[in-house]
Amino acid sequence: MTKDILTVIQSEMSTFSKGQKLIANYILNSYDKAAFMTASKLGKTVNVSESTVVRFAAELGYDGYPAMQKALQEMIRNKLTAVQRIEVSNDRIGNHEILPMVMHADAENIRMTLEEVDRRDFDHTVSAILSARKVYILGVRSAFALSSFLGFYFNMMFENVVVAHTNSSSELFEQILRIGEGDVIIGISFPRYSKRTVKAMQYAKDRGATVVGITDSGASPLAEIADHTLMAKSDMASFVDSLVAPLSLVNALIVAVSRKKSEELSGTFSKLEKIWDEYEVYEKTDE
Structure with a gap:
């Protein structure tokens, strides 16, 4: 997709179902957090099923939720301030042990x-x-x-x-x-x-x-x-x-x-x- 994902969501808002509008609004208002959520976590956050999230990604023209998530991440990477980055990383880490989480992420990047x-x-x-x-x-x-x-x-x-x-x-x-x-x-x-x-x-x-x-x-x-x-x-x-x-x-x-x-x-x-x-x-x- 060549258009910014947020622009696509805004332009197609009227065509979405009630559940999809919940997802869309959350992404538009909290894209910095949504970009790093699993489909399951995003669904729980807005009170819809994981399958609804997956269908939402397909509705936008993506080949699955990971493709939509990747588009979100690439879109925001140069927009996040240092403060936002700290907030996002804190949400991602949660109660996990930092050392293995960071090193496993580095290994995945390689x-x-x-x-x-x-x-x-x-x-x-x-x-x-x-x-x-x-x-x-x-x-x-x-x-x-x-x-x-x-x-x-x-x-x-x-x-x-x-x-x-x-x-x-x-x-x-x-x-x-x-x-x-x-x-x-x-x-x-x-x-x-x-x-x-x-x-x-x-x-x-x-x-x-x-x-x-x-x-x-x-x-x-x-x-x-x-x-x-x-x-x-x-x-x-x-x-x-x-x-x-x-x-x-x-x-x-x-x-x-x-x-x-x-x-x-x-x-x-x-x-x-x-x-x-x-x-x-x-x-x-x-x-």
Whole structure:
């Protein structure tokens, strides 16, 4: 479906049954909570049967309730404030034990990422990086941890790697000012998506660079700009972004590139080990 799900619900309200109108009104007024409810819980919340909820999803044109729930989640991911995220996560966690719940959710995100990531885009990204004149890596806020991790290892393999990092939009553009044809920029962003990252990637695109987006959804503004999109599932744990699956994807990208650069990488580490020995970088333990 191309229309916003809330718009569809509002436009079709007059056609719904009494039970379906209860569901529709709850979603319109509390979409942030409804998006993370099971069909059973949503039904109990508005006093209708689970089967009524499932039929409601079909009425909207979705292939089952999970498809409708996914559409709701993708629609709101960039709309929730930090306070709303805390409220939603508290409702989801309830009385469950936090440690296993969060770790099981992370494991599920990795599984879904493996199933949904486009292998051709992954291979094309590896090829583009290997042939790039210069590689730019961009991630702000929590995504900076991923861009820094990626940049650390790429600097071991390439001479021309720039990890752009700043809280200022003007400084960000100063760091990517000379990007152009033959270059690759890797932008990393998850909800709430960074406008700075999106604008920088658009600038790179306009300059003729190859644009790679690492994000969570085809509806992400990064995906609309990117030549190649690597999608990794993220989730909310309170106000915290769960970036385990994106980190796993970034790690796979590093390994794939390193296998093509194995000789250069071996040479780099041989030089480093000689330097470490010569300058006694590692302190010897006391005898």
